[in-house]
Amino acid sequence: MPGERRGPEEKRAVEDDLAERLSLVRLALERSREPLHVPLGVDFRPLDGEAHLAAWADHAARAVRGETFAPATLYVHVPFCARVCTYCLLSAVRTPGKEKLDAYVEALRRQIALYEPAVRGLRFGSLHVGGGTPTLLDERQLHALFGDLARLPLRDGAQIGVEAHPGTSTPGRLAVLAQHGVHRVSFGVESLTPEVLRNVNREDQNETRVRAAVAEARRLGMSVNVDLLAGLPGETAETWEATVRGTLVLEPDSMSVNRFLGENSALAGFGFDPSEAENRRVDAMLLRADALVRELSAPRWPEEPLRTAGFGTQYVWDRSPGARRYFQDDMIGPVSTLALGHGALGHLYGRHWSVTAGAVDDTVASLAQGRPPAMLASSLDARFEKAFFASDRAARGALSGRVYQEVFGEPVGAEFRREIRFLVEQGLLAVDGDRLSKPPHLDFQVTHLLAFLLGGEETLRTALAGLAPDAIVREPGVDADEATRRAQATRAKTDGALTVHDDGRRALRQYEHIGELTPSMLWVRIAIRAARAGRGEARRA
Numbered sequence: 001m002p003g004e005r006r007g008p009e010e011k012r013a014v015e016d017d018l019a020e021r022l023s024l025v026r027l028a029l030e031r032s033r034e035p036l037h038v039p040l041g042v043d044f045r046p047l048d049g050e051a052h053l054a055a056w057a058d059h060a061a062r063a064v065r066g067e068t069f070a071p072a073t074l075y076v077h078v079p080f081c082a083r084v085c086t087y088c089l090l091s092a093v094r095t096p097g098k099e100k101l102d103a104y105v106e107a108l109r110r111q112i113a114l115y116e117p118a119v120r121g122l123r124f125g126s127l128h129v130g131g132g133t134p135t136l137l138d139e140r141q142l143h144a145l146f147g148d149l150a151r152l153p154l155r156d157g158a159q160i161g162v163e164a165h166p167g168t169s170t171p172g173r174l175a176v177l178a179q180h181g182v183h184r185v186s187f188g189v190e191s192l193t194p195e196v197l198r199n200v201n202r203e204d205q206n207e208t209r210v211r212a213a214v215a216e217a218r219r220l221g222m223s224v225n226v227d228l229l230a231g232l233p234g235e236t237a238e239t240w241e242a243t244v245r246g247t248l249v250l251e252p253d254s255m256s257v258n259r260f261l262g263e264n265s266a267l268a269g270f271g272f273d274p275s276e277a278e279n280r281r282v283d284a285m286l287l288r289a290d291a292l293v294r295e296l297s298a299p300r301w302p303e304e305p306l307r308t309a310g311f312g313t314q315y316v317w318d319r320s321p322g323a324r325r326y327f328q329d330d331m332i333g334p335v336s337t338l339a340l341g342h343g344a345l346g347h348l349y350g351r352h353w354s355v356t357a358g359a360v361d362d363t364v365a366s367l368a369q370g371r372p373p374a375m376l377a378s379s380l381d382a383r384f385e386k387a388f389f390a391s392d393r394a395a396r397g398a399l400s401g402r403v404y405q406e407v408f409g410e411p412v413g414a415e416f417r418r419e420i421r422f423l424v425e426q427g428l429l430a431v432d433g434d435r436l437s438k439p440p441h442l443d444f445q446v447t448h449l450l451a452f453l454l455g456g457e458e459t460l461r462t463a464l465a466g467l468a469p470d471a472i473v474r475e476p477g478v479d480a481d482e483a484t485r486r487a488q489a490t491r492a493k494t495d496g497a498l499t500v501h502d503d504g505r506r507a508l509r510q511y512e513h514i515g516e517l518t519p520s521m522l523w524v525r526i527a528i529r530a531a532r533a534g535r536g537e538a539r540r541a
Contacts, residue, residue, distance in 0.1 A: 017457075018422040024460040025451045026443065031467040036529050038463040039451045042378045044533035047354065049372035055351055056338065057118035064121035069349045069385075069407065072336040074124040074152060076108065076145075077344035079132040079360060082168070086200045086266040087190070087232060089524070091343025091531045092132045093360060104342075104360065105141045107367040109148045111340050114372055116151050119338060123155040126330045128162075132343075135168040139176050146180035159183050159322060159330075167204040169213035178220040183322075184253075185217045186225040192246045193239040196232050200267075207246065214250045223253040223318055230289065230312065231260040231274070231282035233267070240285045244292050251297075253318035257289045259311050262510055264528045279513040283309035310514055311521055332523045333392055334385050334407060342373070343534060345527040350385055352377035355530040376533045378526075386415050387453035392519040394429060395446040397437035412436075419453055445516045 028039040036042040063070035080095045081088075095101065127149065137145065154160075161184040162177055169187070177185065191197060192207050217224050226247050230240060247255060259282055262268040274282075286309035293299060299315040300323075306313060316323065331337045331347070339346030339354070342363040346354040354377040356363050363373040386408055393399035404412040413420065420436065423429040428444045430437050438449055451460075511517060517525075 014418055015422060015425075018418065021455065021457055021460070022422075022426075022452055024457060024464065025448055028460055028464055028467070029447060029451065031464070034529075035447055036525060038467065039456075039460055040447070040454070041456075041459070042353070042526055042529055044353075044355065044376040044378045044530060046357065047352070047375040047377040049366065049374050052354060052375045052377070053114060053118055053372045055348055056115065059336065059348055059351070060119045060121045069334050069336075070122065071334075072119075072122050072124050072338060073330040074127045074149075074154075075331060075337050075339045075344055075346070076127070076129045076134075076149065077131060077339065077341035078104075078129065078134040078137065079341070079343045080104070080136050081131065081133045082136060082165075082204055083201045084266070085190075085202050087229065087260055088266065089261065089264045089528055089531075091534065095136055096360075100364075101137065101141065103364050103368075105137065105145055107364040108145055108341055110367040110370070111372070112148045112151060114367075114370075115338065115340070120153065123153050124158060124338070125155050125335070126159045126161070127152075127154060128160075128330070130163040130344075132163075133165045133168060134162050135164040135170075135173050137173075139172045142173060142176045143180075146176070146182075150180070157322065159324070161186060163188060164213070164217075165205070166210040166213040167206075169209075169217070171216050174213070174216050174220055174222075178222060182222060184223040184225060186227060187213060187217075188227045189247065190227060190229040191232055191235060191239075192243040193235060196234045196239065199233045211250065214252065223320065223323070224250075225254040225256065225314075226250065226252045227256045227258070228289070229258055229260050230285040231278070235285070237281075237284065237288065241288060241292065244289045245296070248293065248297050251317075253320075253323070254314055254316045255293075256314040257286065257293075257312045259286060259309070259514070261311075263525075264531065274510055274513075276513065279510065286310075286312050308515060310516075311518060332520060334389050343531065345530045350380060350382050352379050353526060353530060354378075355534045357534060358536075376530070378530075383415065384454060387450055390416060390453060391438075391446050391450040394436050394438040394449060395516075395519050397435075399436040401434045401436075416453055419455075423449075423452070440516055442515060446519055446522055447517055450522075 025039060029035050032038040059068060062068045063072075077091065079091050079093055080101065081092045082095050084092050084094055134142075160180075160182045162182050163186050164174075166187050166189060169185070174185070187210065189205070189210055190200070190202070192210065194206070197203060197205055214224055214226070228243060228247060235243075244257070262272045262274060265272070287306055290306040290313070293315050294305060297317065299317055300319060301316045302313060331345075334349055335347075336349045337345070337347040342356045342360045344355065348354065354375050357374040357376045366373040389407060390399055390404065390412060393403070399412065401412055420429060424431055424436075428438065428441060428449075430439055438444070438446070511521075
């Protein structure tokens, strides 16, 4: 990458400054209990609902004039579940009954009506309805919700996807989804082992229901994804293999095989902290799943076998036009996400990430009065957007100068010329023609790259002054089965209302075993932080 000429002394001074920044970033990430807060500055604070609505209206007007990055996606959150699974990471609550479900659907319809005039100039590239359990809504509720969502402007060819529980995906509900143009249904199956399903409070699922739901969705012409989760309590190597084989028999169009992460789950709240032996056991499960997939049904993507287990992967067999690897990729990066409903993570380019404040009832009450709900937001600026995009693509091995120019209207060197040159010289970025990639490096992961590109040495020094050198906590783990017994005992007393606690650093040790944090997992951790903020939990350094 060509650059301006400098004298030796000036060049040396720049390199010294960047070397110091790199040292500060590494130190901050080593000591921080919450890396998103220190050093990345993700910190959710109150934002008036009217201000959130006005910000979207202003963004849409500027997008129409070509003054900002226009691509946007639409996400709708239904936070209710018949049972709250003990592995759940994000915003889910027990179903409050038909009357409150009706009130929530009406609140969503009012929110659509409030935002429709504000975003009229945009064209959303996709619509994703998640949860929670969207298929808890009955046929009438689904029909009303999707009928109103049709008022929001989708781009021609926009993909529409819905998350679904096999136990509530009746033929009638699936027919309503197909009628409203849903292209893809993602079934959260997680395991086909009855004992495991009992352990995680998911007794309302069984293999018969899974087979029936998948078959009906495919009969209706929808693409089917199945999610599996390795490492749930009670799962053995033998039962896991049976789950993977049983899922492949269903011939899904894609299958996500991921690792159970304890952070923010109810199991973590009751002491789950996987030991090294537990982590290695899950590694073996993920690698065995990869081998089975390639033996029994070679995927379209990924073409190469897993070299390390990591967080898992998604296998794609779908070869239809518009097929994609990860539907949720639409919500990662510079694309704005209008998030409707309680507990959803939204993103407004160059402005903020956002989530609703308070409880579900607060959201419903505000919308019943014709007011947008109160929000919490973490501010972003243009440099953060560019740094996040560059880090994301470099970590995927595909930071293309051409694509960056198309997105931001300037070369990648316009913002990060000094940083990129320094990282290439240090061997932390690799150059291949027009592309930059970040080689695997446990001491320089995507979080390090993002923090380094953001800069802010004074902010880093100030933050480090408040972090104790011995801030890394090391505690013995509690195995998954014991954590489950505690969770079940407490659930019996609380009728399923589980409180999640977190000591900060403990939850991060699982990531340290796994290795590099992928960009998609960084986004998940931002969503977890938003969920905590929405529950009113105190900010952590």
